[in-house]
Amino acid sequence: MTTHHDAHGLAFTASSADSAQRFHDFTTCYMGFRPDTGLVLKEIATADPDMPMARIGKGYLAKLMGSASHSARADKVSAGMGAHLEQVGANDRERRHAAALAAWCAGDLDRTTRIWEDILLDHPMDGLALRLAHFTHFYSGDGRRMRDSLARVLPLWSEDHPNYGYLQGMYAFGLEEAGEYDKAERYGRAAVARNRQDAWSVHAVAHVLEMTERHEDGIAWVAELEDGWSTTNNFRFHLYWHKCLYHLERGEFDEVLRIYDAQVASDITSDFYLDICNCSSLLWRLEMFGVDVGDRWTALAEVARTHLADRDLIFVSLHYLMALIANGDMVAAEQMMDSLRTWSTLDDTQARICADVGLAIADGLKLARGGRHAEAVTVMEPVRYALARIGGSKAQRDVFMMILLDAAKASNDALVARALFAERLGDKVHSSWTWKNYGAVLEANGQTDEAMRAEEEARRILAA
Numbered sequence: 147m148t149t150h151h152d153a154h155g156l157a158f159t160a161s162s163a164d165s166a167q168r169f170h171d172f173t174t175c176y177m178g179f180r181p182d183t184g185l186v187l188k189e190i191a192t193a194d195p196d197m198p199m200a201r202i203g204k205g206y207l208a209k210l211m212g213s214a215s216h217s218a219r220a221d222k223v224s225a226g227m228g229a230h231l232e233q234v235g236a237n238d239r240e241r242r243h244a245a246a247l248a249a250w251c252a253g254d255l256d257r258t259t260r261i262w263e264d265i266l267l268d269h270p271m272d273g274l275a276l277r278l279a280h281f282t283h284f285y286s287g288d289g290r291r292m293r294d295s296l297a298r299v300l301p302l303w304s305e306d307h308p309n310y311g312y313l314q315g316m317y318a319f320g321l322e323e324a325g326e327y328d329k330a331e332r333y334g335r336a337a338v339a340r341n342r343q344d345a346w347s348v349h350a351v352a353h354v355l356e357m358t359e360r361h362e363d364g365i366a367w368v369a370e371l372e373d374g375w376s377t378t379n380n381f382r383f384h385l386y387w388h389k390c391l392y393h394l395e396r397g398e399f400d401e402v403l404r405i406y407d408a409q410v411a412s413d414i415t416s417d418f419y420l421d422i423c424n425c426s427s428l429l430w431r432l433e434m435f436g437v438d439v440g441d442r443w444t445a446l447a448e449v450a451r452t453h454l455a456d457r458d459l460i461f462v463s464l465h466y467l468m469a470l471i472a473n474g475d476m477v478a479a480e481q482m483m484d485s486l487r488t489w490s491t492l493d494d495t496q497a498r499i500c501a502d503v504g505l506a507i508a509d510g511l512k513l514a515r516g517g518r519h520a521e522a523v524t525v526m527e528p529v530r531y532a533l534a535r536i537g538g539s540k541a542q543r544d545v546f547m548m549i550l551l552d553a554a555k556a557s558n559d560a561l562v563a564r565a566l567f568a569e570r571l572g573d574k575v576h577s578s579w580t581w582k583n584y585g586a587v588l589e590a591n592g593q594t595d596e597a598m599r600a601e602e603e604a605r606r607i608l609a610a
């Protein structure tokens with residue numbers, strides 16, 4: 147083995163220059179959510195089985211699946227890595243990637259992310275480190291980290307680099323999660339103008355349209371680019387999920403259910419964590435909008451029952467738990483909650499978040515679903531300002547805020563409910579759900595005239 151460089155100057159320990167170039171192709175596939183990402187890596191590993199980055203890449207892909215069974219595969223890859231790196235004379239960057247994988251396998255996400263960010267100081271062209279750091283920053287729930295991670299390297303990349311658009315899209319998403327919507331939209335649209343198949347950039351703009359409540363624009367944006375982003379891997383179902391959110395606020399429930407069945411839930415047996423997150427989140431929302439979702443929880447609960455002991459991402463575990471609780475699988479739900487309680491005593495990044503925030507949300511879900519609304523509010527309300535720590539996007543986490551508000555409305559404390567819905571109107575002034583529920587809590591509080599005005603506003607939004 148010797149050193150080979152890809153076309154952008156990154157050094158790889160490999161058997162041939164072709165392996166280095168193919169690894170660049172793999173990174174491009176990963177950034178673009180291409181369905182053949184795993185296949186490309188497999189081809190590299192077959193042609194060059196001792197190439198360190200091919201092995202490490204396999205571990206990374208396994209960790210990115212976000213479940214216990216896949217994590218076990220990553221553990222295996224990582225276990226033999228030290229000796230292998232010595233044997234083939236791996237370079238410093240590759241050794242650091244191996245250390246990042248080991249830290250990830252050990253559950254130390256903070257250290258994992260730090261290693262990638264350190265790699266980027268020396269190797270700002272390392273697109274894989276950049277995209278992976280984007281992922282773990284996302285699950286740290288702090289959009290500023292995502293934004294700044296990109297801002298640090300963007301000026302160092304040439305606009306002619308074939309993957310420059312992906313960086314614009316990542317930057318756009320970081321900006322969006324940091325609340326800089328105008329700038330986010332500009333970067334996102336510029337990225338999509340380069341490449342209409344760039345699903346992450348389409349997604350960044352979709353988030354801007356969600357957060358700025360431009361629901362019709364959101365439907366049009368996602369629809370007009372569907373021929374591009376729908377060619378991606380299961381990430382495409384998340385864009386359908388976004389489309390459903392716009393339709394929900396417009397009261398177009400039949401369309402939401404149609405998209406749910408045809409797209410969002412169409413591949414849940416492939417056991418990709420994001421699919422279940424999309425599905426649980428959407429079904430629970432639909433029910434809060436008063437829609438009967440039939441027996442749709444059953445299939446989700448079936449998948450969730452295979453993840454009771456997962457300890458990768460608390461955000462994901464909470465969505466499995468939602469499916470179990472909503473489906474009435476309380477034995478499995480209790481097993482999962484026991485596992486979460488044990489997890490919360492361990493010493494890893496997500497365990498601490500589980501202890502500080504996750505357990506309260508888990509308890510709240512169970513209490514809310516069990517009709518113990520006031521108790522649900524009591525456990526969820528104190529952690530609401532820390533909710534971002536569970537990671538995911540603002541739009542994704544909003545379901546937990548909606549559950550809190552829904553429980554507050556159903557409890558007998560009309561004053562707390564009024565306060566929470568009024569607060570939400572500060573942010574969601576075009577939300578029919580928020581106005582309708584605000585009207586109901588005003589009514590419960592004896593404010594009949596104000597209630598009528600709020601309900602009228604909800605009707606006006608739906609008729610617009």
Ligand SMILES: [Fe+2]
Binds near residue numbers: 539
């Ligand atoms: Fe999203």
